[in-house]
Amino acid sequence: MTPARFPRAVLFDLDGTLLDSAPDFVATLDAMLVERGRAPVNPAQLRPVVSKGSRAMLSVAFAELEAVERDALIPEFLQRYEALIGQHAALFDGVAGMLDALDAAGTVWGIVTNKPEYLARLIVPQHGWQQRCAVLVGGDTLAERKPHPLPLLHAAQRIGVAAEDCVYVGDDERDILAARAANMPSVAALWGYxxxxxxxxxxxxxxxxENAELLQLADPWPTRPAAPAQP
Incomplete structure (x- = not known):
């Protein structure tokens, strides 16, 4: 039986919440820059925008290019990232213990990310999550992505838990906006980007x-009243 301090289900953002993927993205952009005879990217400048996606990261590394020129680099960026995914990234401090605690409590957990699903699925086995992560929804899994609530609602439906009985944890404002629109309690992960x-x-x-270890000890976790029944 799940202890009262744990919700029935917890859904997580990936980059900046479970995974410190910034070092992988630094390596990806450095490879692109070096090939073009450019200096490496400044990690301190890149880190804050990692949760904003490929366009935001390319805008840091190739600030002098027009938006349309940077967009043309996205396929190369994703291809290079796929080739080295996980080589430099690591779980944030406290994440492994937090997930162990959820498993021990019988709480279902999953991932809802704006990262393309095929890339997110490469990360899951790197951390032994194949049998632990109950659902994975990527940014291209559905017709909408966060901050739209559809990915969170879809994930909750997949695991058979009402949205108000889940908690969503993310490090970006769009995570919180998506959770609110889905009537899902939310946690802002201040350790992220x-x-x-x-x-x-x-x-x-x-x-x-402030950190994943404190999230593990959260008591009580946030709750949200059930949505009113449709007439």
Whole structure:
């Protein structure tokens, strides 16, 4: 029986929440820059935008290019990233223990990310999550992606848990917006990637947590009343 302090299900963002993938992206962009005779990217400049996706990261490494020229680099960026995925990335401190605690409690957990699904699925076996991660929804799995609530609602349906009985954990404002729109309690992961000047207090998450170890000890976890029945 699940202890009262754990929800029935927890859904996580991936990059910046479970996985510190910034080092992989630094290596990817450095390979692209070196091939073009350019200096390596500044990791401190790249890190805050990792959760914003490939366009944001390319805008840091190739700031002088027009948007359409940077967009043309996305296929190369994804191909190079796929070739080295997981070689430099690591779980954030406390994540492994947090997931162990959820497993021990009988809480179902899964991943809802804006990362393309085929790339996210390469990461799952690297951490032995094949039999542990109950659902994985990528940014291209459905017609919509976060901050639209559809990926969260789809994940909850797949695991057979009502949205209000899940908790969504993410490090970006769009994670919290998606959770709110899905009537799903939310946790802002303050250990993740964040733009300079971003104020997580303005995201209106149900709970803000400094690190994954504290999330494991959260008592109580956030809750949300059930959505009203349709007439």
């Amino acid at each position: 964040r733009l300079h000047g971003d104020d997580p207090l303005t995201w209106q998450a149900d709970v803000l947590v």
